[in-house]
Amino acid sequence: MPVPHTWLGIAADDPFGPGTLPYGVFSTGDGRPPRVGVAAGAWVLDLAAAAYAQDAPFAEAVDAPVLDPLMAQGPETWRQVRESLTAWLTDPAFETALRPHLVERASVRMHLPFTVGDYVDFYSSQHHAANLGRILRPGQPSLPANWKHLPLGYHGRSGTVVVSGTGIARPMGQRKPPSAEDPEFGPSARLDIEAEVGFVVGVPAPGGGVPVSGFAEHVFGVFLVNDWSARDLQAWENMPLGPFLGKSFATSVSPWVVPLDALQEARVAPPERDPAPVEYLRDVPGDPWGLDLQLEVRINGEPVARPPFAQMYWTPAQQLAHLTVNGASLRTGDMYASGTVSGPEKEQRGSLIELSWNGEEPVELADGSTRAFLEDGDTVTIAATARGPGVSVIGLGEVTGRVLPAQG
Missing domain, CATH: 3.90.850.10 (Fumarylacetoacetase-like, C-terminal domain)
Incomplete structure (x- = not known):
């Protein structure tokens, strides 16, 4: 199965390419609290901001300072989020709406991504x-x-x-x-x-x-x-x-x-x-x-x-x-x-x-x-x-x- 190209120009062998799309929690030093992000090449997408911009049904689940609410949703929502991310980052029609919600990965501070239980x-x-x-x-x-x-x-x-x-x-x-x-x-x-x-x-x-x-x-x-x-x-x-x-x-x-x-x-x-x-x-x-x-x-x-x-x-x-x-x-x-x-x-x-x-x-x-x-x-x-x-x-x-x- 080929990896889709992205309008971000991510190389096919980038470890954080469109086939990976890992989740984390980041902050940017602007006074805003930590929030859920998705790594895409050299960028981090503010997931809640992007989800609200696209009126995604899972927006509330990703609007949190930890991954806990998203993780608790289960496989159906996990697949829905991942499919949406793939579409947003590979279809040029979404570029104008999503560009404002991207920050350079090198500039962010990363946090513990979830609340550790046992x-x-x-x-x-x-x-x-x-x-x-x-x-x-x-x-x-x-x-x-x-x-x-x-x-x-x-x-x-x-x-x-x-x-x-x-x-x-x-x-x-x-x-x-x-x-x-x-x-x-x-x-x-x-x-x-x-x-x-x-x-x-x-x-x-x-x-x-x-x-x-x-x-x-x-x-x-x-x-x-x-x-x-x-x-x-x-x-x-x-x-x-x-x-x-x-x-x-x-x-x-x-x-x-x-x-x-x-x-x-x-x-x-x-x-x-x-x-x-x-x-x-x-x-x-x-x-x-x-x-x-x-x-x-x-x-x-x-x-x-x-x-x-x-x-x-x-x-x-x-x-x-x-x-x-x-x-x-x-x-x-x-x-x-x-x-x-x-x-x-x-x-x-x-x-x-x-x-x-x-x-x-x-x-x-x-x-x-x-x-x-x-x-x-x-x-x-x-x-x-x-x-x-x-x-x-x-x-x-x-x-x-x-x-x-x-x-x-």
Whole structure:
């Protein structure tokens, strides 16, 4: 299916071309409150202003400082908005009416795009889980006994989810170096990143479970996540209840949410599962929700890893099914993340604990410096793209954060 041309003159390979049309929340510094926008090439369209100008039936749903009202409307409205946007931006008859509602993307400030409800982080890359098993449990099976039977995850802290560009203060906490007899208190010395993909719920579910087949009826869109991790804090606190302070200090998300409809060409079959999943986790034949996304991790502007999302063992549809199978409810704005994305090759590992093999093989940067873990002043950026219709590229934008000194 060819990508339509736009009167904005957007190149066919622009990651924010007419095949992407991601949603975000922006402000322009003119005193007006944040509002919903749609990225189109180098521009942002003020969606509510455009909708009112065209007397669109969904104008009130997009007239808000967050995406929540639009997300709650459901797939029929989501498709209606996207079809309208495509028509408005490709038919020259709309140019005169819509030009006044466009602003340059480089000039806007981006905000957290939705009100975060609950936050769950999964652990669904077999390569990542196996690497951590080899690093942290040498001589034992690399995967926990339950790993291939269900998508493992933990509940994160929604109140510290921040938008891309927010500075990340090095967390304080307890850590116990192997050589120490007692734990110490201070700033984390092993600050890490995790390159992940996030999914946000639009349509609520009061409980009772969302089947794998119901994924697209409830999930509004996709974005990027950096699940910052203090490995030394995490190691000391992890027994027996799992991640806590080593994870809860900050989770960064990209400002643009890409609708699922933009990723139809990127859908692929997930890896073969052995053993076969139990019934509620089985893929729907002919309706795969593996996604062929190519991530890139950069430290201070330099690429250090390119994790492939297509190799994730558990799909986002299976993650949602598992998240709700016990009767847990869904609310608009609930988000969940894939877990660290890693591939089989060293340059495909989505965290520094893997890239440096727990500090034994530091990553060398172009300026000659090395990183086992992050230093104050480091800037981490995670970007991602996917294949779109024809020769087009679907961009998920970037999530960026700069490490600040500890505040304690």
